[in-house]
Amino acid sequence: MTSGRVTIADVARRAGVSTAAVSKVVRGAYGVSAEMQAKVSQAIDELGYRPHAAARAMRGRTYTLGVMLSDTRNPFFPDIIEGVTGHLRDTEYQVLLGPGGIEPKTQARMTDAMIDRSMDGLILISPVTTDAELAAIAAGTPVVVIGRHGGAPAYDSVVDDDVMGARLVVDHLVGLGHTRIAHITHLERARAQGLPHTVRAEGYRQAMRAHGLADDMVATSFTEEGGYEGARELLARENRPTAIFAGADIAALGVLRAADEAGLSVPEDLSVAGYDNIGIASLKRISLTSVDQDGQVIGATAARLLVERIEGRTRSVTSSVSPTLIVRGSTGPL
Amino acid sequence: MTSGRVTIADVARRAGVSTAAVSKVVRGAYGVSAEMQAKVSQAIDELGYRPHAAARAMRGRTYTLGVMLSDTRNPFFPDIIEGVTGHLRDTEYQVLLGPGGIEPKTQARMTDAMIDRSMDGLILISPVTTDAELAAIAAGTPVVVIGRHGGAPAYDSVVDDDVMGARLVVDHLVGLGHTRIAHITHLERARAQGLPHTVRAEGYRQAMRAHGLADDMVATSFTEEGGYEGARELLARENRPTAIFAGADIAALGVLRAADEAGLSVPEDLSVAGYDNIGIASLKRISLTSVDQDGQVIGATAARLLVERIEGRTRSVTSSVSPTLIVRGSTGPL
DNA sequence: GTGAAAGCGCTAACAG
DNA sequence: CTGTTAGCGCTTTCAC
Numbered sequence: 001m002t003s004g005r006v007t008i009a010d011v012a013r014r015a016g017v018s019t020a021a022v023s024k025v026v027r028g029a030y031g032v033s034a035e036m037q038a039k040v041s042q043a044i045d046e047l048g049y050r051p052h053a054a055a056r057a058m059r060g061r062t063y064t065l066g067v068m069l070s071d072t073r074n075p076f077f078p079d080i081i082e083g084v085t086g087h088l089r090d091t092e093y094q095v096l097l098g099p100g101g102i103e104p105k106t107q108a109r110m111t112d113a114m115i116d117r118s119m120d121g122l123i124l125i126s127p128v129t130t131d132a133e134l135a136a137i138a139a140g141t142p143v144v145v146i147g148r149h150g151g152a153p154a155y156d157s158v159v160d161d162d163v164m165g166a167r168l169v170v171d172h173l174v175g176l177g178h179t180r181i182a183h184i185t186h187l188e189r190a191r192a193q194g195l196p197h198t199v200r201a202e203g204y205r206q207a208m209r210a211h212g213l214a215d216d217m218v219a220t221s222f223t224e225e226g227g228y229e230g231a232r233e234l235l236a237r238e239n240r241p242t243a244i245f246a247g248a249d250i251a252a253l254g255v256l257r258a259a260d261e262a263g264l265s266v267p268e269d270l271s272v273a274g275y276d277n278i279g280i281a282s283l284k285r286i287s288l289t290s291v292d293q294d295g296q297v298i299g300a301t302a303a304r305l306l307v308e309r310i311e312g313r314t315r316s317v318t319s320s321v322s323p324t325l326i327v328r329g330s331t332g333p334l
Numbered sequence: 335m336t337s338g339r340v341t342i343a344d345v346a347r348r349a350g351v352s353t354a355a356v357s358k359v360v361r362g363a364y365g366v367s368a369e370m371q372a373k374v375s376q377a378i379d380e381l382g383y384r385p386h387a388a389a390r391a392m393r394g395r396t397y398t399l400g401v402m403l404s405d406t407r408n409p410f411f412p413d414i415i416e417g418v419t420g421h422l423r424d425t426e427y428q429v430l431l432g433p434g435g436i437e438p439k440t441q442a443r444m445t446d447a448m449i450d451r452s453m454d455g456l457i458l459i460s461p462v463t464t465d466a467e468l469a470a471i472a473a474g475t476p477v478v479v480i481g482r483h484g485g486a487p488a489y490d491s492v493v494d495d496d497v498m499g500a501r502l503v504v505d506h507l508v509g510l511g512h513t514r515i516a517h518i519t520h521l522e523r524a525r526a527q528g529l530p531h532t533v534r535a536e537g538y539r540q541a542m543r544a545h546g547l548a549d550d551m552v553a554t555s556f557t558e559e560g561g562y563e564g565a566r567e568l569l570a571r572e573n574r575p576t577a578i579f580a581g582a583d584i585a586a587l588g589v590l591r592a593a594d595e596a597g598l599s600v601p602e603d604l605s606v607a608g609y610d611n612i613g614i615a616s617l618k619r620i621s622l623t624s625v626d627q628d629g630q631v632i633g634a635t636a637a638r639l640l641v642e643r644i645e646g647r648t649r650s651v652t653s654s655v656s657p658t659l660i661v662r663g664s665t666g667p668l
Numbered sequence: 669g670t671g672a673a674a675g676c677g678c679t680a681a682c683a684g
Numbered sequence: 685c686t687g688t689t690a691g692c693g694c695t696t697t698c699a700c
Contacts, residue, residue: 054391055677058692094447097431284594352671389693392676
């Protein structure tokens with residue numbers, strides 16, 4: 001092993017060509033003869049040359065795409081990530097994930113860090129930020145936003161049709177005879193709009209109104225604990241709901257805990273539904289009725305749109321994925 | 335907004351100093367007067383200057399640490415990540431996660447990608463690779479390996495005492511009167527040694543022998559499906575085990591599903607224990623007895639060791655974290 | 669204590 | 685089709 005790293009100059013010397021030629025071969029750029037291609041490729045293999053990403057970043061691309069995760073703990077993310085990496089598997093792009101946390105400040109720090117590192121494009125999952133900030137980011141770097149409704153010209157969007165998802169749940173519960181159907185949503189401190197929970201809550205409200213029913217919402221957080229607290233509050237009411245629709249499965253798990261503790265049988269005494277159809281929802285012991293949004297398709301779509309943008313598309317695209325209702329044992333007739 | 339990005343030269347011009355001076359102030363390097371410091375800082379704020387990571391990478395550090403994730407779906411990871419990011423919160427370092435997948439090949443591709451991107455250090459979580467490859471990586475970049483026993487001089491290690499964890503489970507089950515205690519482990523295709531599942535299996539075997547009992551293992555995978563399949567196989571035996579110890583909670587969830595489907599009550603007909611104490615293990619409906627390894631501490635420790643290495647330590651360190659047994663409702667007397 | 673200047677490895681014109 | 689050359693933004697000697 002030589003002292004330093006193998007550079008393009010080493011390869012050029014070995015192959016007896018110029019550094020520019022090596023650069024072209026590496027990038028598969030136009031204008032190289034087959035002979036040159038062969039010589040250089042051989043030298044690359046012999047020397048074990050690997051392009052230095054930072055040096056590339058100074059002039060061209062980094063072939064790095066960043067995915068900003070808003071909450072590492074959300075079991076829905078692995079599906080999206082799998083969709084993204086799966087779509088990019090046979091390309092030159094590498095995917096790096098940035099744990100942004102749930103605070104606007106930490107998320108902003110993360111996106112800044114990704115931009116500082118010259119990433120070629122960014123996928124932001126449910127970013128908690130203002131439209132203005134988002135537009136500012138997208139002005140300098142190709143961006144695809146996942147899970148935020150009401151797209152903007154500056155970036156592409158991939159969303160689940162959350163209004164439809166919420167309606168599917170309400171229709172299902174009403175069909176079972178329920179009328180006192182409560183909803184647990186996520187309390188947002190930031191002034192961000194069009195986030196999934198907001199739209200789900202709005203869809204819930206619309207669907208209830210369409211059935212001539214009064215809505216009943218409580219805002220905690222999309223965590224197991226948040227669902228638990230929300231359910232405790234709802235179940236303590238004198239005329240308690242007979243069904244609870246949690247805006248996320250993770251919160252629905254908390255609802256189930258609260259029901260267990262209150263000695264209520266599910267679904268006999270209380271029907272429970274969630275959203276996201278996370279893996280454990282299908283466990284027999286959980287058997288949670290949930291809305292499935294196919295994270296893999298969402299992730300793959302986001303990756304596709306991002307690459308298109310990087311490669312030149314400027315017209316904004318919004319892709320909407322239709323959810324489906326998965327009925328399981330946690331919901332039943334009144 | 336000017337056409338290009340704000341560079342160190344812009345700041346220097348504004349502050350009326352040299353670029354070298356600005357560089358020193360930005361890095362907090364030795365040898366700058368308070369006056370200089372103030373002038374430059376002000377110019378940085380006014381211009382909104384941000385250091386260009388790629389340019390820095392050409393000469394010095396990138397202030398980027400990479401965490402290679404071997405399986406995004408493992409619910410145990412968020413704890414580790416939280417520990418890592420928490421420890422690094424008030425430092426200049428940024429953490430980027432690399433989804434390496436479960437294949438040796440994809441993991442290698444990921445670590446290569448991280449090295450190409452000049453990351454200052456790498457944390458590898460349960461990497462599936464040979465000791466030789468690991469040593470080669472660590473020769474060029476500071477590395478901390480999580481969850482792999484039998485450390486090496488080239489890198490630091492943070493491990494859970496898996497032998498102890500397995501013993502805790504076996505002792506607990508034997509104390510409840512069980513003698514036919516089976517273990518579900520992960521089938522490794524690669525020739526990697528010292529991975530957690532291997533050590534847990536070995537710990538299980540040792541503990542069983544210490545009690546004068548015969549071991550009974552089945553190797554599938556640490557997934558919900560793997561646990562399900564393993565349990566199906568075990569429960570189909572004529573003299574079926576009365577207790578199943580799964581090497582990971584995620585697999586234990588599959589065991590519970592198999593038990594439910596077979597019409598077996600837990601823990602009356604079958605005791606089930608897992609490992610990792612993932613969040614949902616505490617849900618009343620799951621109530622899984624499990625071994626807790628405090629991922630936050632593991633993550634924070636790994637981050638601390640990595641920074642120490644980056645800053646010059648060369649002596650290898652291995653940090654072992656003691657697990658604890660969390661007894662819940664899934665295990666009971668025979 | 670401060671500044672001038674030489675690169676780090678690569679890409680993008682532009683000549684040949 | 686191939687080679688020469690000029691930087692990208694930053695850090696780092698080394699003079700002053």
